[in-house]
Amino acid sequence: xxxxxxxxxxxxxxxxxxxxxxxxxxxxxxxxxxxxxxxxxxxxxxxxxxxxxxxxxxxxxxxxxxxxxxxxxxxxxxxxxxxxxxxxxxxxxxxxxxxxxxxxxxxxxxxxxxxxxxxxxxxxxxxxxxxxxxxxxxxxxxxxxxxxxxxxxxxxxxxxxxxxxxxxxxxxxxxxxxxxxxxxxxxxxxxxxxxxxxxxxxxxxxxxxxxxxxxxxxxxxxxxxxxxxxxxxxxxxxxxxxxxxxxxxxxxxxxxxxxxxxxxx
Amino acid sequence: xxxxxxxxxxxxxxxxxxxxxxxxxxxxxxxxxxxxxxxxxxxxxxxxxxxxxxxxxxxxxxxxxxxxxxxxxxxxxxxxxxxxxxxxxxxxxxxxxxxxxxxxxxxxxxxxxxxxxxxxxxxxxxxxxxxxxxxxxxxxxxxxxxxxxxxxxxxxxxxxxxxxxxxxxxxxxxxxxxxxxxxxxxxxxxxxxxxxxxxxxxxxxxxxxxxxxxxxxxxxxxxxxxxxxxxxxxxxxxxxxxxxxxxxxxxxxxxxxxxxxxxxxxxxxxxxxxxxxxxxxxxxxxxxxxxxxxxxxxxxx
Numbered sequence: 001x002x003x004x005x006x007x008x009x010x011x012x013x014x015x016x017x018x019x020x021x022x023x024x025x026x027x028x029x030x031x032x033x034x035x036x037x038x039x040x041x042x043x044x045x046x047x048x049x050x051x052x053x054x055x056x057x058x059x060x061x062x063x064x065x066x067x068x069x070x071x072x073x074x075x076x077x078x079x080x081x082x083x084x085x086x087x088x089x090x091x092x093x094x095x096x097x098x099x100x101x102x103x104x105x106x107x108x109x110x111x112x113x114x115x116x117x118x119x120x121x122x123x124x125x126x127x128x129x130x131x132x133x134x135x136x137x138x139x140x141x142x143x144x145x146x147x148x149x150x151x152x153x154x155x156x157x158x159x160x161x162x163x164x165x166x167x168x169x170x171x172x173x174x175x176x177x178x179x180x181x182x183x184x185x186x187x188x189x190x191x192x193x194x195x196x197x198x199x200x201x202x203x204x205x206x207x208x209x210x211x212x213x214x215x216x217x218x219x220x221x222x223x224x225x226x227x228x229x230x231x232x233x234x235x236x237x238x239x240x241x242x243x244x245x246x247x248x249x250x251x252x253x254x255x256x257x258x259x260x261x262x263x264x265x
Numbered sequence: 266x267x268x269x270x271x272x273x274x275x276x277x278x279x280x281x282x283x284x285x286x287x288x289x290x291x292x293x294x295x296x297x298x299x300x301x302x303x304x305x306x307x308x309x310x311x312x313x314x315x316x317x318x319x320x321x322x323x324x325x326x327x328x329x330x331x332x333x334x335x336x337x338x339x340x341x342x343x344x345x346x347x348x349x350x351x352x353x354x355x356x357x358x359x360x361x362x363x364x365x366x367x368x369x370x371x372x373x374x375x376x377x378x379x380x381x382x383x384x385x386x387x388x389x390x391x392x393x394x395x396x397x398x399x400x401x402x403x404x405x406x407x408x409x410x411x412x413x414x415x416x417x418x419x420x421x422x423x424x425x426x427x428x429x430x431x432x433x434x435x436x437x438x439x440x441x442x443x444x445x446x447x448x449x450x451x452x453x454x455x456x457x458x459x460x461x462x463x464x465x466x467x468x469x470x471x472x473x474x475x476x477x478x479x480x481x482x483x484x485x486x487x488x489x490x491x492x493x494x495x496x497x498x499x500x501x502x503x504x505x506x507x508x509x510x511x512x513x514x515x516x517x518x519x520x521x522x523x524x525x526x527x528x529x530x531x532x533x534x535x536x537x538x539x540x541x542x543x544x545x546x547x548x549x550x551x552x553x554x555x556x557x558x559x560x561x562x563x564x565x566x
Binding site for chain 2: 029032034036077079081083084085086087089090091092095096097098099102195198199203206209211238240241245249252253254257
């Protein structure tokens with residue numbers, strides 16, 4: 001790839017990866033629980049995919065295997081934590097940081113990664129469309145009902161535990177897609193998922209807006225711009241964290257709420 | 266031969282006991298910070314490690330300026346306590362008071378995590394002036410324990426007793442328990458909720474800071490460790506095991522975590538033990554070993 005296009009390619013890579021992790025976090029948040037460690041599933045998928053790629057397994061097979069491992073881990077985590085209260089669920093999700101700290105994988109230069117960002121961007125857009133369709137489906141309404149009022153949902157025969165397990169598994173699957181595809185990113189480094197991956201994913205959701213599945217993608221675009229912009233590149237982790245903090249306190253509806261307010265006027 | 270084996274077993278037992286006492290008291294002191302803030306506010310204070318980071322930075326700064334260890338320790342605790350109150354006022358209070366909205370009750374949780382990440386990204390890693398941390402060795406059953414570790418453990422145990430007494434036998438403790446049991450009734454009875462939050466943040470952060478100072482000044486503790494992540498993780502595992510809203514339960518949980526960790530060979534594996542205990546306790550003991558049913562029932566959903 002010509003050197004002039006390298007920052008653009010990096011922007012697309014980061015947009016796709018953060019967008020997928022953010023969409024996964026959004027699915028769980030819609031169910032009334034905050035997932036503070038969704039990037040751990042991306043790290044698990046990357047740790048499963050990278051050695052397979054290094055051994056010469058076809059890229060598609062290696063990536064699918066990584067996604068599958070992440071989804072299974074998500075389902076196990078969902079089974080363990082789905083009955084917990086909101087505070088206890090957040091506590092459990094923090095334990096995933098230990099996974100982020102302990103997983104190891106060869107880096108992009110070691111793997112001679114030379115993938116195109118088109119796949120990860122396409123995956124993020126497809127995932128957003130899928131999440132939008134899911135939100136409009138019966139299962140999506142069940143998840144929203146559980147998130148809004150669990151007791152009312154139970155009263156009409158909805159099983160909140162099953163809804164949460166589904167949301168956590170789908171969230172882990174999307175993070176797994178991000179993790180598996182990130183192995184083909186030339187600058188791939190599994191340590192980038194340590195806490196910063198979680199903050200980037202949450203920042204994408206909160207900055208973009210939790211109201212729709214397009215919110216995490218809009219937020220991911222902002223996070224990706226901060227990561228490649230020459231003004232903020234050096235301190236991207238701090239910029240994401242401060243952006244997340246400011247949005248949580250001042251603009252909990254994200255940038256989507258600004259547009260919806262303007263449309264109402 | 267038999268005598269030698271007996272002495273080796275005695276040595277290992279003493280070492281294990283010292284490890285459990287040291288780590289358990291640290292973890293307990295850090296964990297009760299989570300339990301105190303949860304009792305007062307009903308949300309998990311994810312930003313609690315900021316007080317530990319501020320305390321470690323202050324100790325490092327003071328020791329580098331040749332201050333005696335007790336002044337450095339005191340300065341660290343004060344810096345951690347102030348940092349905790351600042352985080353409560355600048356980050357958690359606005360997030361708490363503007364409850365509801367699209368993020369709902371998750372707002373203080375996300376704000377706390379963002380504050381922790383921002384502090385971690387902006388604050389420089391404190392250097393351990395190891396030359397200032399060698400203050401003699403105590404011999405316990407043939408096992409040499411650094412004097413600072415013993416003094417730190419005693420300070421932590423005394424602080425634990427003080428906090429338990431403060432919550433059980435003072436007007437502040439009564440107010441805190443009333444707030445944890447029924448916030449609306451506590452408000453109606455004239456308990457100032459925000460002053461209570463400030464006092465609780467001060468106490469919880471001072472506890473976290475003392476634990477961090479003790480860990481930071483333990484001479485050999487950081488050897489072979491990739492990251493000092495164990496204090497927050499073990500603290501979280503302790504409150505998950507014991508029960509979020511009970512201080513004695515968090516203390517018991519902390520000693521359970523410390524005991525479980527002596528069976529693993531490396532420092533990084535002890536993080537995995539804490540993480541596993543955290544997830545297992547939430548899966549199989551969702552209300553902890555000692556559930557306090559009347560406290561924070563509002564969070565049941």
